[in-house]
Amino acid sequence: MSKGIFISKVLAVSISVVTVSAVASVVAMITIFQIQVENKPPVRPPTPPVTTPETTGPPPNMRLPKDLVPFDYSVFLQPYLYGEVTNITNQTFEQNIGFSGESTVKFKCKKATSRIFVHSKDLNVTFMQVTDVNGSNIPIKEHMFHEDGSNFLEIVLSKRMKTSSIYQLHTKFKGEMRDDLSGIYVSQYQENVDEKRRPRFMVASQMQPTDARKVFPCFDEPAMKAVFRITIRHRKPSIALSNSEARGSPSVEEIDGETWYKTEFFPTKIMSTYLLAFIVCDFVPKETSSLRTTVSTYARPEAILAGHADYAQSITGDILSVYEELFGIPYPLSKLGQIALPDFAAGAMENWGLITYRETALLYEEGISSTFNKQWIATVISHELAHQWFGNLVTMKWWNDLWLNEGFATYISYLGVDKVNSSWNAKDLMVLNDIQSVFQVDALATSHPLSSKEQDIRTPADISQLFDSITYSKGAAVLRMLSDYISDSVFKEGLRSYLNAYKYSNADYKDLWKHLQEAVDNNQGEELVEAVMNTWTEQMGYPVLTVDTISGNLSQQHFLLNQTSDYNYLWLIPIKVMKAGGKVRDELMRKGSDSKSAFIAEKDEWVLANVNCTGYFRVNYNQENWQRLLQQLNNTHSEIPVINRGQLIDDAFNLARAKYINITLALNTTKYLSNDTEYIPWESALRNLEFFILMFDRSEVYGPMKAYLRKQVSPLYNYFENYTLSLTVPDSHQEQHNQINAITVACSNGLPKCTEMVKSVFTNWIDDPVNNTIHPNLKSTIYCNGIAMTGEKEWDIVWQRYQDASIATEKDKLRYALSCSKDIWVLSRYLSYTLDAVKIRKMDAVSTINYIARNVAGQSLAWDFVQSQWSYISEDYGGGIMSLGSLIEGVTQRFSTEFELQQLKQFQKDHTADSLSSGIRALQQAIERTQANIKWVKENKPIVLDWFRGQAAESQGF
Ligand SMILES: *[C@@H]1O[C@H](CO)[C@@H](O)[C@H](O)[C@H]1NC(C)=O
Numbered sequence: 001m002s003k004g005i006f007i008s009k010v011l012a013v014s015i016s017v018v019t020v021s022a023v024a025s026v027v028a029m030i031t032i033f034q035i036q037v038e039n040k041p042p043v044r045p046p047t048p049p050v051t052t053p054e055t056t057g058p059p060p061n062m063r064l065p066k067d068l069v070p071f072d073y074s075v076f077l078q079p080y081l082y083g084e085v086t087n088i089t090n091q092t093f094e095q096n097i098g099f100s101g102e103s104t105v106k107f108k109c110k111k112a113t114s115r116i117f118v119h120s121k122d123l124n125v126t127f128m129q130v131t132d133v134n135g136s137n138i139p140i141k142e143h144m145f146h147e148d149g150s151n152f153l154e155i156v157l158s159k160r161m162k163t164s165s166i167y168q169l170h171t172k173f174k175g176e177m178r179d180d181l182s183g184i185y186v187s188q189y190q191e192n193v194d195e196k197r198r199p200r201f202m203v204a205s206q207m208q209p210t211d212a213r214k215v216f217p218c219f220d221e222p223a224m225k226a227v228f229r230i231t232i233r234h235r236k237p238s239i240a241l242s243n244s245e246a247r248g249s250p251s252v253e254e255i256d257g258e259t260w261y262k263t264e265f266f267p268t269k270i271m272s273t274y275l276l277a278f279i280v281c282d283f284v285p286k287e288t289s290s291l292r293t294t295v296s297t298y299a300r301p302e303a304i305l306a307g308h309a310d311y312a313q314s315i316t317g318d319i320l321s322v323y324e325e326l327f328g329i330p331y332p333l334s335k336l337g338q339i340a341l342p343d344f345a346a347g348a349m350e351n352w353g354l355i356t357y358r359e360t361a362l363l364y365e366e367g368i369s370s371t372f373n374k375q376w377i378a379t380v381i382s383h384e385l386a387h388q389w390f391g392n393l394v395t396m397k398w399w400n401d402l403w404l405n406e407g408f409a410t411y412i413s414y415l416g417v418d419k420v421n422s423s424w425n426a427k428d429l430m431v432l433n434d435i436q437s438v439f440q441v442d443a444l445a446t447s448h449p450l451s452s453k454e455q456d457i458r459t460p461a462d463i464s465q466l467f468d469s470i471t472y473s474k475g476a477a478v479l480r481m482l483s484d485y486i487s488d489s490v491f492k493e494g495l496r497s498y499l500n501a502y503k504y505s506n507a508d509y510k511d512l513w514k515h516l517q518e519a520v521d522n523n524q525g526e527e528l529v530e531a532v533m534n535t536w537t538e539q540m541g542y543p544v545l546t547v548d549t550i551s552g553n554l555s556q557q558h559f560l561l562n563q564t565s566d567y568n569y570l571w572l573i574p575i576k577v578m579k580a581g582g583k584v585r586d587e588l589m590r591k592g593s594d595s596k597s598a599f600i601a602e603k604d605e606w607v608l609a610n611v612n613c614t615g616y617f618r619v620n621y622n623q624e625n626w627q628r629l630l631q632q633l634n635n636t637h638s639e640i641p642v643i644n645r646g647q648l649i650d651d652a653f654n655l656a657r658a659k660y661i662n663i664t665l666a667l668n669t670t671k672y673l674s675n676d677t678e679y680i681p682w683e684s685a686l687r688n689l690e691f692f693i694l695m696f697d698r699s700e701v702y703g704p705m706k707a708y709l710r711k712q713v714s715p716l717y718n719y720f721e722n723y724t725l726s727l728t729v730p731d732s733h734q735e736q737h738n739q740i741n742a743i744t745v746a747c748s749n750g751l752p753k754c755t756e757m758v759k760s761v762f763t764n765w766i767d768d769p770v771n772n773t774i775h776p777n778l779k780s781t782i783y784c785n786g787i788a789m790t791g792e793k794e795w796d797i798v799w800q801r802y803q804d805a806s807i808a809t810e811k812d813k814l815r816y817a818l819s820c821s822k823d824i825w826v827l828s829r830y831l832s833y834t835l836d837a838v839k840i841r842k843m844d845a846v847s848t849i850n851y852i853a854r855n856v857a858g859q860s861l862a863w864d865f866v867q868s869q870w871s872y873i874s875e876d877y878g879g880g881i882m883s884l885g886s887l888i889e890g891v892t893q894r895f896s897t898e899f900e901l902q903q904l905k906q907f908q909k910d911h912t913a914d915s916l917s918s919g920i921r922a923l924q925q926a927i928e929r930t931q932a933n934i935k936w937v938k939e940n941k942p943i944v945l946d947w948f949r950g951q952a953a954e955s956q957g958f
Pocket residue numbers: 021022024025098124174175176
């Protein structure tokens with residue numbers, strides 16, 4: 001899955017209600033069934049009783065026993081949904097729309113047993129039958145739905161199945177489709193019919209990680225791979241899509257006076273259940289056929305007609321070819337479908353052969369969508385296509401190694417994007433987007449190692465919690481480090497051999513190390529893959545390397561914001577080091593302390609460690625070296641690689657937070673920025689100053705701080721001013737990013753030029769949206785600053801435009817801008833809209849609340865709202881994976897007072913683990929962060945206030 005603001009999914013842990021009633025109906029059905037069976041003569045004499053005793057009770061760890069191994073499913077599904085409703089009242093979200101289905105799974109018995117465990121959740125199983133390879137029925141003695149969160153349906157047979165024999169389980173079942181964005185669900189959108197917007201409905205699906213069991217009873221674990229033969233019966237004139245190609249056109253069936261289509265699909269490759277996809281819709285494709293693979297992009301007919309899928313379609317084939325070359329294995333399916341869903345919880349999902357996306361991650365409109373939207377689309381497609389190999393072809397054995405899937409897809413996506421458009425310098429941006437951001441989370445004592453222990457990941461909630469930034473971003477960061485350490489070409493060679501060895505099968509990270517080590521050995525390398533990597537994957541956190549450039553001594557320590565926690569972790573650290581104008585050297589630091597001549601500085605020379613941040617660690621230096629580096633930044637900053645200018649700032653601020661260095665040293669790293677126009681250093685500084693804004697925007701520090709930022713950003717604003725005034729953008733992609741920083745920082749800190757510009761542009765746009773000539777890149781910041789400067793009337797106009805917008809990328813900009821109001825009551829009303837899926841789609845609710853919380857005027861409103869609506873949010877919000885966590889993180893970011901800490905602790909007390917669901921860890925982290933913030937503000941406020949005042953005084957020539 002692709003995350004970001006991206007992943008989210010329902011984690012309604014409420015298995016009970018539906019299953020309890022399901023048991024009742026199943027009991028009735030099975031009774032009837034057994035009566036019928038008893039009337040038949042037995043086909044064969046009963047097998048003699050086996051003497052080895054049966055184990056009893058549910059399997060430990062909530063894992064499927066390995067006694068039975070499925071290999072072939074036939075699944076039939078029939079959703080009772082109309083795509084178009086003439087009489088609108090007969091199909092709404094309030095009504096439960098159902099589906100029915102049948103499934104036959106063939107499995108091999110590896111160890112004699114009389115009990116079958118499969119997963120089944122929220123399904124009414126109305127029929128069950130077990131037969132052996134001759135078709136003889138094996139009577140079912142009893143069955144039960146386990147209510148321990150395992151989602152097990154246990155079927156006890158009247159006799160044991162024999163080792164090495166093949167059996168099949170046939171079930172019939174009914175389920176509900178809601179708009180909860182998990183399992184198979186209903187999505188609604190609008191389409192123009194005769195000049196009117198008319199509601200349309202569709203069926204979409206999302207199985208990862210554990211919701212295939214909501215669609216049909218199955219062995220729902222990633223290592224239980226099988227072939228799937230899918231058939232979907234759907235109402236005319238809709239189309240049905242699944243992982244593989246349909247066998248010809250659908251057949252037509254008349255049932256109770258209604259016309260249905262039946263679409264049969266070719267058998268899939270051997271694959272995991274979480275990668276299945278089922279769609280019924282009225283969409284149309286944009287299609288391109290190459291020699292082996294047909295690439296199709298589906299979307300709302302209006303969007304296809306308007307060409308919104310053209311960009312995605314144009315890059316998909318290219319990225320696919322790049323990966324085929326990189327991995328040395330052709331994409332194994334005959335088709336690759338991708339579809340833009342109006343309602344989708346994650347950013348995208350890599351279902352094999354039918355990738356699902358949010359509209360913002362797939363649809364692009366020239367002139368309306370920004371170049372950042374374009375880059376995002378390329379990134380998400382690259383991520384999902386990488387999964388077709390990493391995840392789909394070779395799958396992790398169990399969810400504890402999820403990082404193998406997600407870390408790889410995240411890392412590889414940068415290589416894919418780079419091939420699509422090398423001028424974006426996508427690979428450099430990984431340092432900002434993944435490394436710097438995950439450094440924040442991984443510096444907490446409540447972080448966790450990349451690799452979890454298998455036995456620690458049992459329940460669906462455990463699994464969902466793993467879809468976090470550690471898994472995605474740290475996973476990507478350590479793979480990038482490894483690739484650099486053993487060299488990109490050796491890394492590639494090892495990957496190819498790993499993929500080949502485990503295709504259509506499962507692997508864990510030890511398997512990967514083995515193949516990478518073989519590649520190293522084949523190339524006469526001396527690097528030790530497993531020894532080095534285990535220190536990064538099995539321990540949480542990361543080190544801070546302290547360099548003494550006088551002695552060349554190196555030491556390392558687990559970097560924690562709160563240094564009093566001590567785990568005594570040590571790492572083997574690959575380090576790239578350089579000196580002024582000198583060449584880069586590679587070193588490996590042993591565990592504990594070390595000493596190397598490469599780190600000794602001559603005379604006035606500086607030393608820079610972790611060149612281009614290829615390593616996943618921070619660096620601290622002796623005072624002299626820090627001063628020399630600052631001097632270099634002030635003199636000729638280009639002598640220091642641009643990524644490292646960002647690193648020096650980010651490391652300094654975080655080292656100061658953890659009290660390794662003075663806060664004034666960190667602030668001093670931003671002084672040279674008035675001369676730098678590059679994006680990476682600016683963005684690094686702004687993200688760190690963001691923390692100062694969050695801590696101080698309710699205090700007297702904020703005035704002098706704004707004055708300083710105004711002064712620093714002024715030259716940058718001027719640098720882009722010609723573009724900005726003509727509402728256009730520079731050519732370079734990174735400059736485009738930084739132009740937005742210039743406007744955002746200038747306006748939010750009250751640079752008069754900027755606020756005047758925004759006011760006039762925004763007013764023009766309010767008055768005349770048709771001739772709106774604002775470049776799409778500039779819209780977000782101009783809309784937001786405009787809303788902040790104006791009142792209710794403008795807000796209502798923008799709200800209307802939000803509702804009318806037909807492309808999701810534009811909608812998202814407007815939705816964000818609406819959160820920028822300074823009117824408390826307007827924000828409060830906006831918060832309440834997030835409870836109404838017609839106003840704000842469920843998938844957007846969490847990010848909308850977080851936007852409001854980011855606004856100082858909305859902070860406490862958002863927190864009150866989350867507390868009071870928690871039960872609704874946690875159960876029915878399209879929440880789940882990631883989003884409960886990101887919600888808690890979002891609304892508590894500013895927390896830095898005792899009062900706020902008490903509120904958090906109270907919240908924790910008031911809720912059970914069950915109701916906190918996947919938000920548990922985020923809540924612990926919020927408490928830890930708040931404690932740290934309280935302490936930090938107490939210790940630093942006077943110093944920071946002085947420093948900002950001093951800067952203001954300097955600039956006024958006092
Ligand atoms: C499941 O069975 C119960 C009890 O028979 C019934 O109330 C419920 O509506 C059924 N659900 C579906 C989706 O058929």
